[in-house]
Amino acid sequence: MKNDFLYVEISDNMAKLIRNGVLKAGDRLPSVRMLCREHNISMNTAKRVFLELEAQSLIESKPQSGYFVSRLPYQRLPLPEVSKPSPVSNSKEPAELIGKVYANMGKNNLTLFSVGAPSNELLPLAKLNKEIMLATRELSDSGTGYEQLQGNEKLRRIVAARSLSWGGNLHENDLVTTAGGMNALSFCMMALGKRGDTIAIESPCYPGILQLAGSLGLKVLELPTHPATGIELDALKKAIPKIDLCLLVPNFNTPLGSCMPDEHKKEVVKLLASHGIPLIEDDIYGDLYFGRQRPKCCKSFDQEGIVLWCSSVSKTLAPGYRVGWVAPGIYKEQILKLKLVHAISSPAITQEAVAGFLKSGRYENHLRKLRHTLQSNYQHYIEAIAGYFPAGTKTSRPQGGLALWVEFNKKINTTELFESAMKQKISIAPGRMFTMQNQFENCMRLSIGLPWSEEVQLKLKQLGRLVANL
Known part of the structure; x- marks a missing residue:
């Protein structure tokens, strides 16, 4: 209660200084650590102060630089409300x-x-066309044969190497390729859930995920979600007894564009692991960060192998190529069995072309x-x-x-x-x-x-x- 009072009091005082013109547009604010020292508060309380001021569009954060009083009038558009879905699972798909x-x-x-x-117009179509031509020459059968079940080895090796940028430390053998991101999510949901199980998701959530859950007979439990920081952790804790699996889009999800702080991701993984609940992580937007550094993933904090990290190039490079992948952790064998039954293999040419594009450095x-x-x-x-x-x-x-x-x-x-x-x-x-x-x-x-x-x-x-x- 004391921290709640301090958080409100400090944010109100700073808001008055900004609105009264004492703190002017462009002025740099104290750092989180400095605010902690000045007011003898915890890091979490200090962060709540800045989140509240951001929600009022009074300040803006700049990666690696800190917090500043908002410069432009259009940045004063307020944030949407934290969502308040019903705590009961629902199935009224629109x-x-x-x-x-x-x-x-x-x-x-x-x-x-x-x-x-x-x-x-934002995609390198000519260069991708060249990679397709190169792929037909590189592959021994010109891409007409079946790819190995786990997927293109070159692609898996490059995706594993790129995971170092967000603390994934994956090995090529940890990955299974899929026909796009939705195919990866589909395999994960089929492997982990059975008809009547409850899956926890963000609210609002991408429609394809809602439709997929419904088609598999899963009950959907929508969690309250902050437009900047993602799901509310307290809501997830309360939902634990009701859920069998969880699916989150921690980095720049659609439609909110929220990004979970690293400490939230770590806490979510620890919480779910302690209850043996698997987490399907859709990281399809993680490479589209506006700051200087790619955000970490929930998979970065996965010690037990309960996070199934899914991604693809559908939102960054080639939506129609349908090239994706999953690092399924301890559920790898279940995913491979499903892939064998439902797909046999992934398209060889598009996987090879994407692998070539990533390897060349042109992707970065x-x-x-x-x-x-x-x-x-x-x-x-x-x-x-x-x-x-x-x-x-x-x-x-x-x-x-x-x-x-x-x-x-x-x-x-x-x-x-x-x-x-x-x-x-x-x-x-x-x-x-x-x-x-x-x-x-x-x-x-x-x-x-x-x-x-x-x-x-x-x-x-x-x-x-x-x-x-x-």
């Missing part, structure tokens, strides 16, 4: 809505704010450019939303990834907004897509994967007008 939105994929006459992938160059573009896009989107959307609009502030979550007042129904926007050749992802419950009707996800242009800006302006008219 199948019809999801079908309508996904039906727009690949349509060139629409502005696709609804597709959570980078535009082709591409990622640097892509991250810079996405961060710039995010800033443009926020500025447009601040200028064109109704007062009171709230937005997430992702530090990476492809998603921007927008929350309107309760009177706005984004399913209705979707229908109106489609008449203007604009496709959005309504918030109801991202839950099994009756919530988020006043929210939407916008993809920042489109190259910024005058046309994109105009479409956001039109979207703002449509919201105002609802």
Whole structure:
């Protein structure tokens, strides 16, 4: 209680200094450690102070530099609320809505704010074409034969080497390749869950995960989730007796773009391991960080082998290649058995092509450019939303990834907004897509994967007008 009181008191005092102009735009704030010393508080309490000020859009964090008073007016858009899903598992999948939105994929006459992938214009298509040609020459059978069950050895070796950047320390033999990230998640959920089991997930959550869980007969338990730091740990602790497995997207998840702090990831793994509950970790956005360093994964803290780390190149390089992988820990044999039954092997040519691209070093160059573009896009989107959307609009502030979550007042129904926007050749992802419950009707996800242009800006302006008219 004392810490709660101090956290509120200190954040309120600092907020007054900022609002009264004593602390001005661009001023650097004390570090977390300095705040601890000045007020004799714990690290966690100090961090809560800064999180509260960030939630009010009064300050911003800069990687490796610290916290600063927000410089620009558009950064004062408040954060969305922490989600409050029902503590009871639910299965009201919005199948019809999801079908309508996904039906727009690949349509060139629409502005696709609804597709959570980078535009082709941001991908190195010519270089990938060359890698495909090289792959047919490198493979002994030109790629027409079956690949070994565990997957392309070169690809697994490179993915294992790259895991050192986030503390994974994987070996090529720890990995199994799959036909994209969703295929990896599918194998994991089939291996670990049986019909009637309960799976804990973030709320809101990617629709594909909801649909997959439903198709397997799993009950979905949505956990309260903070738009900046991910699932609420206390909620997960309370849910432990109810759940059989857990699936999280700790790094820049869609649709919120939240990123769990390392200490949260460590605590989650320790908690689940102590109860023998496996964790499926979807790390498909981890390479799309805006800061200087890639965030760690839950797998970084896995001592027992209970984390099944899944990823792919679908959000960074080649969505249509369907190249993914999983490091399944102690569940490797179950995953291999499922792969044998459901796939026999992975496509040889695309695996070899991706392996070649990663090995050449061109992938890192591409990622640097892509991250810079996405961060710039995010800033443009926020500025447009601040200028064109109704007062009171709230937005997430992702530090990476492809998603921007927008929350309107309760009177706005984004399913209705979707229908109106489609008449203007604009496709959005309504918030109801991202839950099994009756919530988020006043929210939407916008993809920042489109190259910024005058046309994109105009479409956001039109979207703002449509919201105002609802």
